[in-house]
Amino acid sequence: MNRQFPPRSGICETEAARAIWDEVVRHDPDWAFDLHSARGIYKSGDGSVGQALFPTWTSPARDYGENTVANLNDEFGLSGDMAYLMGNTLDADRDMLMHRTAGFLDVLGFLCETTEKADSLDEQIQWHLYTVEHVMDQYGQSPSVDGSSSSSSGESDTQEIHIEGTGPVTRFEFSVSGTVENAGTLEDTDAVYSDRVEGQVSTQDDRFAFTGDLEQFVVTEGDKDDVNVYVDGQQISVDEANPEKIIHIGGTGPVTRFEFEVTGSLRNTGTLEDTDTAYDSRVEGQVSTQDDEFAYTGELEHFTVTDGDKEDVVVTVDGDRISVQEESHLIEIRGTGPVTRFEFAVSGSLENAGTLESTDTVYDDRVVGQVSTLDDAFRYTGKLEQFTVTDGDEISVA
Known part of the structure; x- marks a missing residue:
């Protein structure tokens, strides 16, 4: 279950994961906790991650975590293998819920791991509760006598x-x-x-x-x-407030992925599909034969086609068609020594992104070039339609 959350882009892999992520986004948290129980113990040599606290990259998560770990060990007399440790930072590089929380929301959060080697489940629960309450207390909220939360800044009325x-x-x-x-x-x-x-x-x-x-x-x-x-x-x-504007993304047939961001807030006013994810001020979506529509406040900062051809979508704001950008890609042609001639074409436009030599010719949507010991690099929009070695052996293309 916890390997279905792409950390920086894209939709979650399963229906259950998407439902969980929708709840996270809907609640717009100031902090987040993901509570787990592992079979073993972190850094004990058994390959497990129990008895550890893993903070997101958002400051001051690590500082709060270190304070919490020290107090947790002292409060429960945990030492040796059973003592809690600080884990590595969750920096949005794995397909896990807290990594996605870091990558998309950039909020203070923790992956909290107890171990099944504890004497009882009740013991693990107490460690988790202490961890959550201790972090919240540092953030500015602590449990009151009746169990509700009140701000430590004095704003309790x-x-x-x-x-x-x-x-x-x-x-x-x-x-x-x-x-x-x-x-x-x-x-x-x-x-x-x-x-x-x-x-x-x-x-x-x-x-x-x-x-x-x-x-x-x-x-x-x-x-x-x-x-x-x-x-x-x-x-x-x-x-x-500033009146809402309506952005309409019309699909013409081919599958086209897009992303846009506004300075204010937004809400879906059409049919939100599994391929669409709406955040407070940003949308990642997809159209083909169906359309998408959203209402937003503020200004439209950008609208970018991230996969597909920008000519395959019609985007209007309050009925007026707007121009859209196309996400660019980098192609690198690496020479291995022998002189090798090549050519390639793209469906969009391109430009040089390296050192253009006299043996290279760049057209609007095509390049005829050569590498040997030096590399070539170009940035393009649309799709790479073909790449051909015209003279010499194979080369490395990335």
């Missing part, structure tokens, strides 16, 4: 925000400096994160409890005059 709908559908979002939780009837149109809410009202009302300060309240869709917002019974003024 809870306030209530009441969003009253007057009829028309109105979308909103707000953020707080502390934490927020639902205090009314949570509907499918509402999403509650640790310090932020995206929601909707019409004839019904929403209520949330929060700590800290209300940083902003913005109407993202609809009219701000169609909602009344109260904090502890006192009505407050609200702002209107």
Whole structure:
């Protein structure tokens, strides 16, 4: 199961893995823990990873981890092989959940490993609980007497925000400096994160409890005059966000992969398929005969075709067609000594990316060249349609 999460790009390999990843993205975590039990013990020679804490590359994960490991060993009297160690950094180079969390979300996180060589399962559970609570305490949250969490910064007084709908559908979002939780009837149109809410009202009302300060309240869709917002019974003024724009990606037949990013937030307004992954401000997707559509705020930073031909998609923003970029690829032709002539063609465009010699000729979509002891390199878009050695022996192409 934990080998189905590509760390930097692409979709998860199985339906279960995709469901897990969708939950991670939906909750937009400030930190993440992946709790495991291994058969053996880290660095004991048995090839296992028990009794170790592996931090993501996001600072200060390693510092928090080292403090936690030291206190964990002291609290439970762990020594010798049973003593916890700090593991290597999870730097998004393996197909595992926490590596993907590091590569995509860049949040503070830990892969926590106990060992089945413990005296009991209860012992392993206690080590895991201590690890999670100790990291959270350093981050600024610790369990209170009643089991709920409260900020160590003193922002423990809870306030209530009441969003009253007057009829028309109105979308909103707000953020707080502390934490927020639902205090009314949570509907499918509402999403509650640790310090932020995206929601909707019409004839019904929403209520949330929060700590800290209300940083902003913005109407993202609809009219701000169609909602009344109260904090502890006192009505407050609200702002209107920049209007959403609609980006429509039309497929013309061939499978085409794409990626785009915006400066604000986005949401799916079409049919989200298994081949599409939507994050807070970025989408990785695919079209062929079907279309994709998303609503976003802010500005469109880029739209790039990552696999396929940019001519096979029609992209519009609020009905106006826009130009798209095509991801470039690097081809390196390495000489091994003897003079070797070659030529290749691409479906897009290309340019020299190395030292262009007099024996090399670069056209718009084709190169005729030569290598011997020196190498050639070119950057191109589209697909490599053909590569042919025209004179000499085989060469190394990467």
